[in-house]
Amino acid sequence: AQSVTQLGSHVSVSEGALVLLRCNYSSSVPPYLFWYVQYPNQGLQLLLKYTSAATLVKGINGFEAEFKKSETSFHLTKPSAHMRDAAEYFCAVSEPNTDKLIFGTGTRLQVFP
Amino acid sequence: EPEVTQTPSHQVTQMGQEVILRCVPISNHLYFYWYRQILGQKVEFLVSFYNNEISEKSEIFDDQFSVERPDGSNFTLKIRSTKLEDSAMYFCASIRLAGSTDTQYFGPGTRLTVL
Numbered sequence: 729a730q731s732v733t734q735l736g737s738h739v740s741v742s743e744g745a746l747v748l749l750r751c752n753y754s755s756s757v758p759p760y761l762f763w764y765v766q767y768p769n770q771g772l773q774l775l776l777k778y779t780s781a782a783t784l785v786k787g788i789n790g791f792e793a794e795f796k797k798s799e800t801s802f803h804l805t806k807p808s809a810h811m812r813d814a815a816e817y818f819c820a821v822s823e824p825n826t827d828k829l830i831f832g833t834g835t836r837l838q839v840f841p
Numbered sequence: 842e843p844e845v846t847q848t849p850s851h852q853v854t855q856m857g858q859e860v861i862l863r864c865v866p867i868s869n870h871l872y873f874y875w876y877r878q879i880l881g882q883k884v885e886f887l888v889s890f891y892n893n894e895i896s897e898k899s900e901i902f903d904d905q906f907s908v909e910r911p912d913g914s915n916f917t918l919k920i921r922s923t924k925l926e927d928s929a930m931y932f933c934a935s936i937r938l939a940g941s942t943d944t945q946y947f948g949p950g951t952r953l954t955v956l
Contacts, residue, residue, distance in 0.1 A: 769931060770949060770950075771947045771948055771949040771950050772884070772932065772947040773947070774944050774945075779944075818884060820884075827872055827874070827896070827897070827939030827945075828874065828886040829876075830886065831883045831885070831887065832883060833882070833883045834883055
């Protein structure tokens with residue numbers, strides 16, 4: 729069965745600092761991987777996705793993630809945090825032949841001035 | 842940019858009452874989903890729907906739940922007799938083609954409060 733583990737339910741960084749949100753997956757077949765962001769009282773917005781093309785995926789708002797098969801990881805990074813990045817971030821996985829998303833427990837990112 | 846819409850944004854109901862949550866998926870999308878997020882917990886898959894049939898459902902989606910596409914635009918989730926533990930944010934999502942590299946788009950959610 730597929731699963732996603734997000735290490736760290738809360739991450740705090742200073743404005744301008746590197747953001748690193750960790751995601752590890754478990755899948756019996758090559759997965760599709762996603763990062764979604766949820767701003768307070770809003771729905772889920774897709775940041776980026778990996779669908780077996782380039783292993784380094786660039787998304788919106790300056791975020792990127794690298795698929796590392798050897799480490800079963802898909803960590804999300806941003807070189808310089810901004811106050812507006814404060815939100816909940818969810819990693820998700822799906823098998824290429826299925827259509828449902830399996831989400832991790834989420835990481836709340838706080839950005840301090 | 843086209844978007845998934847959901848109504849109402851917030852629904853308060855008494856335990857045992859029926860509720861219907863409504864969604865309008867993106868117009869050229871063919872696959873539809875409901876997810877829920879209990880406060881403070883992760884987003885969980887409930888059901889997927891294609892060609893007027895349920896294609897997959899989770900163990901959460903028991904006989905109290907049903908989905909329907911009553912016309913060409915709406916996609917509804919009905920809870921027949923609500924329980925306190927049904928209180929959650931319910932998200933509708935749609936995708937043009939499942940099993941592809943297309944993106945699943947989410948609506949803003951309906952917050953259901955069962956008293």
